[in-house]
Amino acid sequence: MKQPYRNRVELLQGTLDLLILQTLRWGAQHGYGIALAIRANSGDILQVDTGSLYPALHRLERQKLIAAEWKLSENNQRVRVYRLSVAGKKKLAAERSRWAQISQAIAGILGPAGEESEA
């Protein structure tokens, strides 16, 4: 079945990084697994575009926030697996609080407008 495109949300730059880091917090994972996890955990709303995922993974790897190695999967397939580095864990903590600030700020802007429309 084809997924309806209107449900896809364009992710802000930086937000995808946050999601990847957050996903890897539960353990090492390969790219396909990360994409699946994000989709599943967002209730199928956030579809990670592969064309954004791999550049993001490699960017994070280069920034030494995550580390990669080749492993064999359960069904004996060679896969590239990513895990969170120490710097990545710190970054994740910082990004989470920043995200909290942004959403608060955006909520602040949207909040009154929403109330008005309801009134």
Next chain:
Amino acid sequence: MKFPWGDGEQRKKELNEEIASHLQLAARDRESRGESAAQAGRAARRELGNAGVIQDVTHDQWAWTWLEDLLQDLRYATRTLRKNPGFTMIAVLTLALGIGANTAIFSLVNGVLLRPLPYAQPDRLVGTTQYYPKGPLVVMRQQSRTMELVGVSDNKEFNLTGSGDPVRLIGNSVSADFFSMLGAQPAMGRTFHDGEDQPDKDRVVILSRKLWEQRFQADPNIVGRWITLEGVDREIVGVMPAEFRFPSPKTELWVPLHLDPRDTGDYWGDSYMALIGRLRSGATLEQARAELKTMRPLVLAAYAWRMPDNSFVNATIVSLEEAIVGDARGKLLILLGAVSLLLLIACANVANLLLARATTREREVAVRVALGASRWRILRQLITESVLLSLLGGALGIGVAVGGLSIMKASLPADTPRLEDVALDGRVLAFTAVLAILTGVIFGLVPALGASKVDMTATLKSGGQRNASGGNHRASKLLVVGEVAVSMILVIAAGLLVKSLWILSGTSPGFRSERVVTARITPNEMFCEVPGRCLAFYDELLQRTRALPGVKSVAAVNGLPLGGGAEIFPGAIEAHPTAAGAHVPMFWEKIVTRDYLQIMNIPVLRGRAFTDADSAADAQAVVIVSKTTAEHFWPGKDAVGEHFRPAWEKEWRTVVGVVGDVREFSITQNAASWIDGVIYTPYGPHAIRGSGAAAPPAEMTLVIETAGEQLQIAGELKNTVASLNHDVPVSQIRPLKNWVAEAMAEPRSTSALFAVFAGLALLLGAVGIYGVVSYSVAQRTREIGIRMALGARRQEVLLLVVGQGAKLALAGVAIGIAGGLMLTRLLSGLLYGVYATDPLTYGAVAILLMFVALAACFLPARRAMRVDPMVALRYE
């Protein structure tokens, strides 16, 4: 940069594999959900999208992103700067002035102090700090184990006769191995052979390239030709290349020293010269210094007479560079210090502009932070912008430096050492580039740190409202206070220098310089050895010159005041017998004709001036002394009637007059500090000559009182001299006041440079105050509106705004005074007649600065006064 995957091809391969494994995983998932293998593969590929593009984009993550970031930053910075042309122009101009002034002064420092001397192994070259006669040179050359020593006379003048018009050339007598010691090669012919400084072998000369081109039409067969210099025939043996300019760029020829021990007076007592040398391999400067001390007793023992015990006692060895540059070093470093203060002010100004702008850019920064830019990334972007600004400033600054340098080179005294080496070379340009980048980082850092710390939530929440950030404003106030303080220091320094220049030009040099024309008449020394020939020549010349139209009166003197030359002789005072071995008083020798004192307007304070009778062969020998000399040797008494004689004579001479003091040596000193007095003798058989020669000097300078400031007599004067003697050159026909102006050139150029720095500092300081105050007015529009709505009068608003600026300026002035008291002490060597702590200067500068500051506040204050309370309250 580390590539975890090794080379790029390997990485591409692995990336390919990673994407392929993604596809397989996706396809397997689909198969497990029941799709056919072919269907699953197609669907997975469709879902993935264009694998090639994904690989490319991913691969790019490993590229030189910092370079791309830099380019992106630069593009962004260019766009931002272009969008704010006013800001950009002011900032770039300010920086161009600061960096340009620094570049210009640094190229002076570079040329004079930093560039190595253009001789072989320049770091091994040394020089003595005192002059020595020929005898000591020969003794030390034999004794020294640490140095090869050679002698170099000061610039001397030589008559070139027998080839066209007689001309006066500048040359130096040097040891025969002078050129080989420096490692200098001739452009043509050869340098001197060893032993060519011995009598009878010294009839050789080497020409400078300039002289060879100008006087000898670049004759390729010049070597071997004979010319007549000072009546001596010499063979031209070589021509030096244009780059060889030792000891001075004025040098046109070199002749060997004439080392003749039989000429005792010349060999031991006269012709003092600089000694330079090369350290022998293994020898150090310290060893050479120690050796010079041990050689001193040997040198004194070699004299035929007893020298004062302290002779040469202060002499030491320094590097040749130091010996050449001498006092100029301190002055240049002071200039460099001053100009770097100027750059600091420029930096503070631009930092302030950026701070003010940072506030308006808060939202822009907040949005970028919200979009995921890190603080470091923002910081880098802002610094890129400021460095771009300063690089633009630097580029323009090079233009400023080129202009400034050519003005400076023209206005600096011509005898500034190594001025000819000053140019904008690679090192200067590198200095400018580093300076520009550093400047950009320094003035950009504070505003950038502030801006990148933006509180995103607050800024975004406040919507369109501006967020007055107290931190930035405090920083900009501090910057302005600092700026005013530094300007204050520079203006005080300029004030002190200008005041001392003013005092200097106000002090009379002791003679009148208006409507007097001078001319140097230079027969060969040999011409005067025939008894009476010189006397007759000058008698006739004075008479004929006096008859020229426009000439009121004329006299001759052996050397002009401030003319640079000095003849010194040891003397004795009847009232003050000199104890054996004690210091023999030395006297400045003035040999003048009858009307000299009257033409120069030197007052006769006691007794009388010379008369024609004093020059007669059978007349009693008499002298005239200067006022200071009379007060020094005969304090409280009338010097007239007292007795004096040169050290080598037996008969006493009577003092017949006391005349006013004259600035003989420099514009600040009557005679050099080590001279005890000034003695006038009449031109003729009774002239006292430092060389001890019996004949009167051959070379004299005419001082011609004219009806107006006219040099038209030049041609007629030359004809007159030529009609008397074809071989006598006439040179330096110029107004006497030019000599005085030249003597003032050094203090004038220093004051002028400082005045320019101070003017720029004032301007930049005013711009700084203006910027901060008008920014704060803009920020406080609403507050001012409320105040006015509540009934504040316009004057009160004016006071509010001006008071704010005045407070900043006052703080700056106070700090500046403290700084000035500390720093202007460095100037004391350049000051005359004014103390470095002169309260009048400090007060005047403080008032000036406050005035400028208040003027800078005036525009924003007027804007504040016009605030319409209604508009202001509705605003925002």
